[in-house]
Amino acid sequence: MNWIVLLPPLIAAVLITLVLHPYKKISVFTSILACTISLGGALALFFSSSNEGLSSFVWAAVPGLKITIGAMGDHLAVLMLLVVTGVGLLIHIFSYGYMEQDPSLSRFYAKLSLFMFSMLGIVLADNLVMMFIFWELVGLSSYLLIGFWFQKPSAAEAAKKAFIVNRIGDFGFLLGILGTWAIFGSIHFTELKEIVATSGVPAGFSSGIVALVAFGLFMGCMGKSAQVPLHVWLPDAMEGPTPVSALIHAATMVAAGVYMLCRVFFILELSVSALDVIMWIGAITSIFAALIALQQNDIKRILAYSTLSQLGYMVMAVGIGATTEAMFHLTTHAFFKALLFLAAGSVIHGLHHEQDIWKMGNLKKYMPVTFWTFLIGTAALTGFPFLSGFFSKESILFAAYHQNIVVFSIGIFTALLTAFYMTRLVVVAFFGKERTHEVHHAHESPLVMTVPLIVLAILSLFGGVIGIDHYIGEHKVAHEAGGFYFVMGLSITCFLAGTAGALFIYLKAKAEPFSLPLLRDKFYSDEIYEACLVKPQQVLAKALSWFDYWVVGGVFVRLTSISAAGAGEILRLLQGGSLQAYVVMFILGVALLCYWFLVRVAL
Amino acid sequence: MNWLTEITLNHYLALSGILFMIGMAGVMIRRSILVIYMCLELMLNAANLALVAFNRFSPAARDYDGQIMVFFIITVAAAEVAVGLALIVSLYRLRQTTNVNDLNSLKF
Numbered sequence: 001m002n003w004i005v006l007l008p009p010l011i012a013a014v015l016i017t018l019v020l021h022p023y024k025k026i027s028v029f030t031s032i033l034a035c036t037i038s039l040g041g042a043l044a045l046f047f048s049s050s051n052e053g054l055s056s057f058v059w060a061a062v063p064g065l066k067i068t069i070g071a072m073g074d075h076l077a078v079l080m081l082l083v084v085t086g087v088g089l090l091i092h093i094f095s096y097g098y099m100e101q102d103p104s105l106s107r108f109y110a111k112l113s114l115f116m117f118s119m120l121g122i123v124l125a126d127n128l129v130m131m132f133i134f135w136e137l138v139g140l141s142s143y144l145l146i147g148f149w150f151q152k153p154s155a156a157e158a159a160k161k162a163f164i165v166n167r168i169g170d171f172g173f174l175l176g177i178l179g180t181w182a183i184f185g186s187i188h189f190t191e192l193k194e195i196v197a198t199s200g201v202p203a204g205f206s207s208g209i210v211a212l213v214a215f216g217l218f219m220g221c222m223g224k225s226a227q228v229p230l231h232v233w234l235p236d237a238m239e240g241p242t243p244v245s246a247l248i249h250a251a252t253m254v255a256a257g258v259y260m261l262c263r264v265f266f267i268l269e270l271s272v273s274a275l276d277v278i279m280w281i282g283a284i285t286s287i288f289a290a291l292i293a294l295q296q297n298d299i300k301r302i303l304a305y306s307t308l309s310q311l312g313y314m315v316m317a318v319g320i321g322a323t324t325e326a327m328f329h330l331t332t333h334a335f336f337k338a339l340l341f342l343a344a345g346s347v348i349h350g351l352h353h354e355q356d357i358w359k360m361g362n363l364k365k366y367m368p369v370t371f372w373t374f375l376i377g378t379a380a381l382t383g384f385p386f387l388s389g390f391f392s393k394e395s396i397l398f399a400a401y402h403q404n405i406v407v408f409s410i411g412i413f414t415a416l417l418t419a420f421y422m423t424r425l426v427v428v429a430f431f432g433k434e435r436t437h438e439v440h441h442a443h444e445s446p447l448v449m450t451v452p453l454i455v456l457a458i459l460s461l462f463g464g465v466i467g468i469d470h471y472i473g474e475h476k477v478a479h480e481a482g483g484f485y486f487v488m489g490l491s492i493t494c495f496l497a498g499t500a501g502a503l504f505i506y507l508k509a510k511a512e513p514f515s516l517p518l519l520r521d522k523f524y525s526d527e528i529y530e531a532c533l534v535k536p537q538q539v540l541a542k543a544l545s546w547f548d549y550w551v552v553g554g555v556f557v558r559l560t561s562i563s564a565a566g567a568g569e570i571l572r573l574l575q576g577g578s579l580q581a582y583v584v585m586f587i588l589g590v591a592l593l594c595y596w597f598l599v600r601v602a603l
Numbered sequence: 604m605n606w607l608t609e610i611t612l613n614h615y616l617a618l619s620g621i622l623f624m625i626g627m628a629g630v631m632i633r634r635s636i637l638v639i640y641m642c643l644e645l646m647l648n649a650a651n652l653a654l655v656a657f658n659r660f661s662p663a664a665r666d667y668d669g670q671i672m673v674f675f676i677i678t679v680a681a682a683e684v685a686v687g688l689a690l691i692v693s694l695y696r697l698r699q700t701t702n703v704n705d706l707n708s709l710k711f
Contacts, residue, residue, distance in 0.1 A: 577710030579703045583631055 002054045002071035002124055005041035005081060008034035009116035016110040024105045031109035032092045035116055039085035045078050056126065065181065071124040072189060075472055076327065080123045080259050083334045087251045088116055090452035094342050095243040097449035098349055108148060108241070115141035115248060122256050128177045128187040131260065135173065135220065138253050139166045145248060146240040158236040165233040169223015176216025180267060183213060189263060196266050207271060214274035217264050218281075225257030225311045228285045232525055234308055238300040242345030245300060250307045250341050251334040258314040258330050262323040269321070279319025279403075283410045286312030288523065290417035294424075295519040297512070298355045299344045302425050306381065307337055309414060313396055316407060322399035322476040328469040329392035335463050336380035336389055339456035343374035346445040346453065347429065351438060357428045358511060361435040366442040371430050373453040378426050380460040382419040383495045388463030390491075395469065398487045399476045415491055419498025427506040435510075615656030622649035636691055636701040640684075647680050 012034035016027045056070025071077070092112060099108055118141050121134030140163075147159030181187050183205050184195050201210055221227065226234035237249045248254070261268065261278070268274055289308035296302045310333050317326035348355055350367055364371040380389040393415065400408040434440060444450070469475065505513060521527070574585070606614070622645055629642030651673045658669025695701055 575710050577707035579706065580631055587627065587631070 005038050006120050008037040009113040013110050013113035016106055021106040027106035027109050028096050031113045035089045035092045039089050042081040042085045067129045069130055070126040072126045077123055083331050084119050084252045087334050087338045091243050091247040094449050094452040097446050098243050098345050111144045119252050142248050145244040146237045148241055155239040158239040162233040162237050165230050166223045169219050169230055172216045172219020176213050179213030193266055211271040211274045214268045214271045218278055221257030221261050225254050226308055227281050228288055231308055235301050235304045238304050246338045246341030250337040255330045258326055261318045262327055265323050275319050279316055282312045282316030282319050283407045286414045287410050290414045291519050292522050293421040295516050299357050303340055317396040320399050320403045324473045324475055325395040325399050327472050331468050332388035332392040332463045336377045336460040339377040339460050342453055343370050346370040346449050349445055350442045359436045360429040361432045364430045367444045369450045373457040376457040376460055378422045382422050388460050391464030401487050402477045412494055416494040416498045419495045420502045423499045423502035424506050612660040619649045619653040634702050636703055651676055
């Protein structure tokens with residue numbers, strides 16, 4: 001069963017790369033078909049009553065460690081499978097409209113299929129090592145897709161940056177996995193869960209070690225889900241094609257970190273300090289990214305920072321212990337953020353790759369479907385009452401309210417900022433007057449792009465009420481726990497305040513009325529990295545290069561060759577061409593040998 | 604005066620050594636390549652003489668090892684003379700000289 005979900009995208013990727021790439025339409029069709037089969041498999045898993053008999057095989061076994069390639073069939077995995085394949089399928093279809101003119105369309109779809117395979121592998125993984133393998137594969141496909149337009153230096157740089165920053169997190173993740181194995185002696189989720197449930201932490205391991213291991217696992221999430229301070233790669237990853245931003249850098253891959261945290265939550269739970277770290281990093285990320293988003297002008301970058309901020313929310317929810325809420329928000333976020341990115345893609349497509357919102361304006365007249373779906377996405381994200389984002393955000397805030405009032409305040413303030421910057425985006429891009437001449441030539445996108453938008457818009461509208469949260473598990477705090485209406489009232493107030501504020505400021509604005517360099521320049525995080533990491537690294541590299549040139553290359557390589565050549569220069573003077581000089585030397589040599597063997601040795 | 608009346612191995616070896624030294628000196632100091640060549644032959648024959656003498660005075664002189672080896676040397680020397688003289692003739696035709704001081708272009 002699980003292979004039907006996992007393998008089709010891999011087969012499609014291999015087929016397209018090896019055979020089908022000259023035939024664009026067939027490649028596209030193969031890739032979409034593979035995704036559809038995966039979705040069918042996921043639906044079958046969803047509807048089957050028991051998922052006990054998923055097949056697995058042993059991939060490597062040494063005494064004390066057995067690594068299987070298998071699958072988990074619990075509700076968490078099935079929900080995530082549905083999100084990945086469902087949103088993935090819509091984005092596959094959308095991409096055909098968006099990328100149709102691209103000469104490397106087949107390559108794009110091959111990479112997209114490779115990504116689907118890796119992502120499904122993460123979701124299905126039944127042990128940490130398998131998850132890590134696919135974790136790395138996802139990193140690779142993300143690298144390939146960000147750098148899809150590798151002719152553009154900025155895209156190539158962004159791809160490298162994403163890969164390198166992710167390496168840092170992955171290293172922590174690997175250490176976390178090794179630590180988990182060292183402490184509990186197993187890497188399989190079900191076994192681990194049993195061990196933790198029955199005996200807890202084995203004797204001999206201090207709480208500090210457990211906290212370190214939990215933090216190592218969280219490092220993986222920090223890299224993949226772009227939490228502060230490893231957030232720098234995600235905004236730059238927007239250099240990739242927009243459907244990629246929607247699929248990988250908004251809906252699925254970046255959420256893999258949160259999914260992984262929910263998977264290993266029973267380990268994180270063993271350490272209160274680790275959970276605190278997770279909660280605070282999530283909270284800081286959410287407000288940090290929301291503040292930066294206030295001053296960005298690139299439509300995709302605003303959405304990227306918004307993604308960061310929402311991921312911060314989810315991580316924060318995990319830190320509070322509210323995994324159900326985190327997964328709920330992950331799901332609804334996947335719907336509306338994929339919708340927003342695809343709608344942004346539709347705008348970019350319609351405007352011939354213009355991304356600056358201050359060069360748009362009044363797009364609602366030219367692109368009605370895109371406008372309405374974007375508006376629905378915005379409403380869902382900002383917490384318009386009774387849309388999907390409202391419920392999921394509400395449940396996180398409610399859990400935070402009962403846990404930690406400071407974190408709750410940060411969450412509420414972030415909600416206010418979210419409403420503000422998203423309304424700013426919508427007002428500037430879609431309302432007002434046309435700011436540049438090009439807008440007059442904007443056109444609505446074809447059906448292949450608008451239909452996925454509409455489907456996602458419907459999901460964003462109703463995703464909150466179809467019971468996703470009850471499918472995953474219990475809410476951390478029951479609604480009866482008190483303060484429910486207070487929290488709801490407060491967040492609706494924040495939504496209204498943020499939206500009204502942005503409407504008031506930006507509806508008539510011709511250019512950005514405020515200039516906050518600190519926010520516009522992303523709190524100088526790139527500059528700080530430059531000064532703290534890149535510069536020292538370059539100094540070290542120069543020193544090592546000097547060492548390599550003068551010591552390794554100079555003393556060991558060039559000096560050796562010079563001494564051999566010099567010895568040759570001296571010895572060749574003996575070869576003067578005079579026959580009798582040779583004879584004399586020869587006879588002297590013979591005499592010397594005779595002396596040595598007959599006189600010295602004989603004595 | 605024993606050494607005047609009876610010829611022993613040492614006499615032969617002394618003669619062989621003297622012949623060898625004369626040959627070697629000739630090879631080192633004479634300038635004509637033909638003379639050098641003859642001196643080389645002299646050195647070979649000094650060795651032959653020593654071999655025959657050793658065989659003659661060996662306590663187990665039942666076989667003819669020394670003589671056989673001398674025949675080998677004579678044969679090889681004859682072949683060598685044929686090749687060497689041919690080379691010298693050819694060299695002379697090319698350079699119009701047999702003086703080794705003028706034949707020194709083969710160097711670095």
